Amino acid sequence: MIPFNKPYLHGRELVYIAQSVATGKISGDGVFTKKCHDFFETRYGFKKVLLTTSCTDALEMTALLLDIQPGDEVIAPSYTFVSTVNAFALRGAKIIFADSYSDHPNIDPNEILKLVTPKTKAIVVVHYAGIACDMDSIMKIANQYNIPVVEDAAQAVDGYYKERPLGSIGTFGTFSFHETKNIIAGEGGLLAINDERYINRAEIIREKGTNRASFFRGEVAKYGWVDIGSSFLPSDIIAAYLFAQLENLDDIQTRRKQIWQRYYDNLNKSIVNSEIKLPKVAGYSTNNAHMFYLVCSDLEQRTLLIKHLKENGVYAVFHYLSLHCSEYYQGNYAGQNLVNSDLFTDNLVRLPLFYELTNEQVDYICEKIISFLNV
Secondary structure: OEOOOOOOOOOOHHHHHHHHHHOOOOOOOOHHHHHHHHHHHHHHOOOEEEEEOEHHHHHHHHHHHOOOOOOOEEEEEOOOOOHHHHHHHOOOOEEEEEOEOOOOOOEOHHHHHHHOOOOEEEEEEEOHHHOOOOHHHHHHHHHHHOOOEEEEOOOOOOOEEOOEEOOOOOOEEEEEOEOOOOOOOEOEEEEEEOOHHHHHHHHHHHEOOEOHHHHHOOOOOOOOEOOOOOEOOOOHHHHHHHHHHHHOHHHHHHHHHHHHHHHHHHHHOOOOOOOOEOOOOOOOEOOOOOOEEEEOOOHHHHHHHHHHHHHOOEOOEOOOOOHHHOOOOHHHOOOOOOHHHHHHHHHEEEEOOOOOOOHHHHHHHHHHHHHHHOO
8 A cells, every 4th residue: 555644764863863862951942942943044034933842832822922812803714724723712712714715725815805804813824735825915914904914834844935935924834843744753843933022922932931941041030930821842852853854855845846746747648638636836836745636526536536546555535624614613603605615625635745655656646546537
């Protein structure tokens, strides 16, 4: 069976883990955490970054930093993972779900504009498959109504919008290093802070509501409880693994892009007249090759395609279920039908994509897709 994903060990991950252990400090903000922070701030120009235990935790920090209160409204896509909105629901916010484009799962800015009210306290956008949302249009709305924007860039490491790194455009950006992402640490995340007003409080929230970070920099004589917060720091062992990946980011990205392009070239010439659609990359976005997916004509076709691939030794999977239809939230949703979100819920299928996937395996998978369409 060709798996959907396979975590990649580039070579120095275990070496750096051993070095981290040898320092005698494997809790948060050790040597390798600082190396990771320096990497992101230098390479992408983020004003401040903080490693977290997950992208979920990074999102929860943004909800705390924005002081989300019960009754506040937060606009977000319905076609996303639950963490995108759960961070704000935990603070009592009402989630206002927006639809996707008809030809891409990203949130449609025109749908955002329809949903803004005086209660809107945040707009959360997701760069699906590492492809940028239309950030100019989104930021125009945000600036018009003075609403902070959170970029959920969980899938978008090393992705760009018009030469601007994803995660650097909104008030905050959040990233994931889960084992299914391009750059991994097993678990782990990152908060990018693009508005300097939030930097000091972000450090406090991340340190359980204490000013411990300021204390260790010698800025205060002692530290104590000064705000709300939680324990969002990852172990330096996780950071050690992550830094080894970051050192090889260009190599990892190059190989993933080669795989993505091979899929596209093989299938584009063979299924161009079929009902199955290939992924779309907007002209304002780079492609970080996080994911290669197909959009089938309906749920039945997708179910049969996944079954066909599995019978031929290929593990392909569907993706998100529209959150407005979820068991938890459907009773609270009173908005319009989100037809595009539901379309991707029923029709989108993801193909295997990982560093060690061979060209021969990609060709084999494409052959099986083509044979399915020719049945």
